[in-house]
Amino acid sequence: MIDVRLAEAPFDQAEELTRFTARVPEAGGVVSFLGKVRADSGVEALDIRHYAPMTLPGFRALAQTALRRWQLDGLLIVHRVGEMAPGAPIVLVAGAARHRRDAFAATDFVMDHLKGESWLWKRERTAAGWRWIEPRAQDHVDRARWG
Amino acid sequence: MSARLVFLGRLEDLAGTAEMAVEPGPLDQVLAGLPRELAVALLVDRVRFALNGRLLAESGGITLASGDELAFLPPVSGGQG
Numbered sequence: 001m002i003d004v005r006l007a008e009a010p011f012d013q014a015e016e017l018t019r020f021t022a023r024v025p026e027a028g029g030v031v032s033f034l035g036k037v038r039a040d041s042g043v044e045a046l047d048i049r050h051y052a053p054m055t056l057p058g059f060r061a062l063a064q065t066a067l068r069r070w071q072l073d074g075l076l077i078v079h080r081v082g083e084m085a086p087g088a089p090i091v092l093v094a095g096a097a098r099h100r101r102d103a104f105a106a107t108d109f110v111m112d113h114l115k116g117e118s119w120l121w122k123r124e125r126t127a128a129g130w131r132w133i134e135p136r137a138q139d140h141v142d143r144a145r146w147g
Numbered sequence: 148m149s150a151r152l153v154f155l156g157r158l159e160d161l162a163g164t165a166e167m168a169v170e171p172g173p174l175d176q177v178l179a180g181l182p183r184e185l186a187v188a189l190l191v192d193r194v195r196f197a198l199n200g201r202l203l204a205e206s207g208g209i210t211l212a213s214g215d216e217l218a219f220l221p222p223v224s225g226g227q228g
Contacts, residue, residue, distance in 0.1 A: 051155055051218055053200030121156035122224035132157040133224040 001074035002067065004059045006050060006081050013092050016078055020094050024074040027096035031103035032076075033111055039086040045125040047083045048090070055081075055119040062113050066095070069109070070102040077110065081120070112142040150211035152177070153218040161188050174209040174217070195220040 001023055013034050021030050037046045050056075063075050076094040084090065091114065095106040122133040149168040159165050162185055169177050178186040188194070196203045197218040203209070211217060 049155065049159075051153065051197070051220065053216075053218075054197060054202070054220075057200075116223070118223060119155075119220065120223055121221070123156075132160075135222045135224060 002060070002063045003074070004056065004063050004077045005079070006056055006059075007078055008080075008082055010084075010088060011078055011080070011092065013089050016076065016092055017094060020074065020076045020096070024096035026098070027073040027103075028098045029100040029103050030094055030096045031100065031107045032092065032094035033107050034089055035091040035111070037084050037086050037088050037090055042126045043086060043124050044127070045083050045085060046088075046090070047123050047125070047130070048079075048081045049121045049123075050081045051119050058118055059114070062110060062118070065113075066106045066110050070095070070097065070106040071099070072097050072102060072106055075106065075110070077114070079114070079118075079120075109146055112146065116140060116143055148213040150177070150213060150215040150217065153216060155218060156221040156224075158185075158188060158194070158219050158221055161185050169211070171211045171213045171215065174206070174211065177211060189219050193222050 003020060017030070017032055024030070059077050059079065063077060066072065066075055072095055074096040076092065078092045080090050093107050093110045093114070095103040097103040097106070116135065123130045124133060150171045152167045152169055154162040154165060169180065178189065196206050196209070197220060198209065199216055209217070
């Protein structure tokens with residue numbers, strides 16, 4: 001079971017996890033990761049832009065890859081787009097599996113690939129105005145862990 | 148009917164718009180009609196092209212037909228979390 005969505009408005013992570021967990025009754029465990037807008041000093045807002053014809057299809061392909069690689073009962077990806085305040089949820093990834101290691105690994109894998117490979121462009125606002133966020137070398141290192 | 152250019156990320160700021168209708172034709176010709184600074188920014192190596200939602204392996208030899216959408220995709224941001 002794959003549930004992959006872009007969220008234009010704030011989502012409730014507890015509600016999302018409750019609903020996801022209910023849809024995978026066979027699973028022995030659910031691992032989740034919640035990414036939030038970091039409350040860095042001076043950052044007033046984060047804006048995430050996407051390209052509709054490619055962003056969600058890319059997420060789905062990533063989810064399928066994870067499903068082939070690990071024994072999963074379900075995989076959830078909810079990713080915000082638009083403008084967010086510091087502390088707001090950006091992304092929720094959850095993996096459900098018979099055994100916890102598959103769920104941990106798949107969730108970690110999906111996060112590493114979401115960050116550096118998804119068709120999302122981010123900018124942040126400070127007192128000086130908006131600034132586009134450039135790719136980080138660390139994102140490449142994170143993905144290289146998976147071979 | 149025209150073709151459409153879509154500018155993502157910082158390219159939107161540079162273009163001053165997220166989308167632009169253009170006359171169909173060879174890409175070289177389309178780019179020649181854009182402000183020079185924008186055309187140069189679109190042609191750097193790190194900008195990928197997607198025609199009608201499909202990533203192109205290379206940018207050479209593109210001709211836009213009526214109704215086509217060509218998106219310019221700068222490097223994605225990563226970061227956060």
